[in-house]
Amino acid sequence: MTGPILQVDALVAGYEPGLSIVRGATMQANAAEIVVILGPNGAGKSSLIKAIAGLVPVTSGSVALDGQEITQVPAHQMVRRGLAFVPQTDNVFPLMSVQDNLRVSAGVLARAEIAGRIDEMFQMFPDLARQRRLPAGSLSGGQRQMLAAARALIVRPRVLMLDEPSAGLSPKFVEMVFAQLAEMRRAGLTIVLVEQNARAALAIGDRAYVLVEGRVAHEGPAASLWHDPIIAELYLGQRKEGAR
Amino acid sequence: MIDLLGYAAFFLSTALIFGLIALGLNLQWGLTGLFNVGIAGFVAIGAYTSALLTTPAVADRIGGFGLPIAVGWLGAMVLAGAAAALTGFATLRLKADYLAITTFGVAVVAQLVALNAVGLTGGPFGVAFIPRPFGALADHPVLFNFSNFAVVLAVTAVTYLALQHLTKSPWGRVLRALREDERAAVSLGKSARSYRIQAFAAGGAVMGLAGAVQAHLIGFIAPDDYVPTLTFQVWAMLMVGGSGSNRGALAGAVVVWAVWVGAGALTAALVPTEFQARAAALQIVAIGVMLCVILLARPQGFFGPTRRKAKPGGGDA
C-alpha cells in the first residue's frame, strides 16, 4: 500500500472571487478507510467536499486521487476517475423514476453492464427495488438517501464522499445507513463522511478531521477523538470570536 | 440655414421622445432589473389614449372627446401605467422570463387592437387630427418646430428630474437593493413584489407619456408606428447609453437616433428605390448585431462607464 488514495493539500476554495470558504484544508484518506469530517455549522464541510468533487472553484492547493492530480478536472469527469459524491440535499432527480435515476447515473459504465449493475443495486437496497417505477421525488427521506447512495455506488467508485447521509433520518435508519457504510468499507471502499451526528460517525470511522472556518483544527484516530475534551469545546459550537 | 435649424429642432424632439421612453425603460430595467420586451405596446397605449381623449368627435369611431391636451397626457400615463401594473401583478411573483413573455404579449395585443378595433382606433388608418400644442403656429415651420421642441424638452426635463429624485429617494434605494441583493428581496417578502410592480407601472406610465407626446407632435398615429422595431430601438438606446443611468438613457437615445436617421438618409441617397426596403431591413440587422455585441463586449454601455466602481453606491444611478 503506497500513499493515500485521496490526498488534499492546502486547498483554498470559494463561491465568489475574493471570498474563500475553504481556507487551506489538508487531509487524506487511505484505502479501505472511513474518514469522518466534523465541524460546526457553516465551517465549510460541504464546501470542502464539493471543492474536491470539482463543484466549487479552487483558487489554490491541490487534490490528488491515487497519486493523480485532479484539482482542475471538471466535475462531470470525477466519476470516471473513481470519485463518487452524494450531496447533502437535492441528491436525486425528483421527476425521474428510481430506475431511471440509477440508469442516468451509470453512464460511465459499459452499455452491456448497466442492467446488471442496476439489479445489483436493487439487491443491495431491496426497498428501492419495490419502488423502481416511482418518481424519486415521491420517496421518503430515508429511501431517498438510499437511492442517492445507490446512484453513487453503481459506478463502483474507489472513493465515496457522503454529505450528512443521516440528516433527517430516524435513529433506526441512521443505524442501518452506518452499518451499511461499515460493510462497504470492509469490501474495500474508501469513504469520506461529513457528519453532524458525531457519535455515530466516530463509532464507525477510522480517522477524523475537525474543520473550523475552512481549516483543519484537529485530527486524529476516530476512537480517541470522541473522548478528547478539545473536541467537545471546538465542535460543540464555540464560534463567536471566530466571526469575520 | 433656417430650414436646417428647424430640422434640427424636429430631430431633437423625436430623439428626446425616444429618450423619454428610454427613461421609462431605465426605471424598469436599469434600476429595478425588470425586463420589458413590449415597450411598443405601452407606448401605443399612451398614444392612442391621448389621441382618443383629445381629438374632436368623429362619426365612425368611439372617442373624440375634444379634451385638453394635458388631460390626454394624464390619461395616457394612467392607462399605460395601469397596463404595466397589471402585467407586473400577474407575473412578478414568477420567474423573470414570464414577465418578458407577457410584455411581449401585451405588445402583440396592443398591435392587434390598434389594427383591428376599427371603431376605437381607426384600424390601419389610425387616428388623425390629433391637436398639436402650438397648432396656431403651423404656418411658420421653424417657429412651430422650435415651440414643439420646447414642449418636448420641458416634458423630458421634468421627467428626468423627477426620476433622478425618485432614484435617490428611499424608494429608489429599496429598488436598487432589491435588484442587487436577493436576500433583501426575501426579507422584504410580499412588499418586494409590490415595490417591483410600482416601478414597472411608473416606467410604463413614462412610456405612455412619451407615446402621447409623440402623437401630439406628429398629429397622426397608425399601428405601424408601434411595431417591435420600436421596442428594439429603445433597448439599443438604453444599452448604448448604459443601463442604470438616466443621463445615459437620454444620451443613448440621441446617439442611436442620429445613427438611425443618418443610415436612413444614406440609404435613401445611395440605394436605388427598388432596394430600399431591403436596405431598411439591413439597418435593423445592424442594430440587432450591435445590441448583441454590446451585451457581449460592453454590458455597461458607453456613457457613464465604470461609474459604479469609481463611486460605489452613489452618483447618477
Place this chain on the structure above:
Amino acid sequence: MNLQFLVDGVLSGSMVGLGAIGITLTYSILRFSNFAHGDFMAWGTYATLTLVGVIGATFGATAPLGPLSFGWPLIVAGLAGMVLTGLMALALDAVLFARLRARGQSIIVVMASFGASMALRSLLEFTFTSRPTYFSRSIQMAMPVGWGIRITPDQIVLLGMTVVLVTAMHLFMTRSRTGREMQAYSQNAALARVVGIDVARVVRATWLLGGALACAAGIMVGVIVQIRPLMGLDLLLPMFAAAILGGIGSVPGAVLGGLIIGLSEAGAVQLIGAEWRQAVAFVILMAVLLVRPNGIFGVRER
C-alpha cells in the same frame, strides 16, 4: 356549429406544439426563454425552400407524390433543412448565448435572444424580401370526411408527420441515454455534473433537437399557409403560451398545450374573427399565469 374548426385547430396546434417543444427544452435546460426560436422556424423554412429550388435546378421538375402538392424534393430538403436549422442554433449558441450564459445572468441571455431574433428576421427580409412565397402553388381539393369536415391530403400527411415526430421525441427523451441526461440536467444541473453527465453534450442535443423541430413546424406552416419572414414571430406568443400551459420542461405538455391553443384559437376565431387569433394565446397565457403558473404538467418551478 361547423366542426371544420377541429381540423384547423389541430393543424395549427401541431405547428405551435412542434415549435413549443424547442421553447420548453431551451427553457428547462438552458434556463432562458429564447425569443429567437420563431426565427429558427422561419430560417429553417427558407433554408428548405432554397434547397427545394436547388434540387429543382439540378434534377429538373419532379411530379408531386400522389395527391400531395409536393414531391420528394421537399421531403429531402426538409430533412436537410432540419439538420441545418439545428446547426444554425448551435452556431448562434457558440457565438452568442454560450458566452453570456457563462456569466450567469439569464435575463441578459433573453435580451440577446431578442436582439438576435430581430437581426435574424431582418436578414431574411433582406435576402428574400417580405413578400410571401409558397412551396407549391397548386391548389388542393379538400376531401369531405363526414360531419361537414374537409381535409386535404397535404394536411393528412403533415398531421401524420407531427404524430411521428412527437412520438419519436417522446421516446428519445424517455428511452435514450441523451434524452435521460437532458431530463436529469433540467431537473438538477449540479447533480447532473456529479453523476458524470457532460453538459456540453446536453446543450448540443438541446439546440439540435429544438432547431430541427422548429424547422419541421415552419415547413408545416409553409405548406399549409405561406412562407414569410415574419411567420415565426407570429407564432412566438402561441408557442410560449403552449410551453407554459403544458408545464415548462415537459415535451408532451408542450404538444398538448399547442393543441389546446390551436383548438381554442380555431374555436374562438369563429366567434370573434380571424384577425383576433393571436389574442386568444395571450388570454390563455394570462389565465395560466394567474391560476396555474406551473402549467398542467408542471410540477415545480423556482
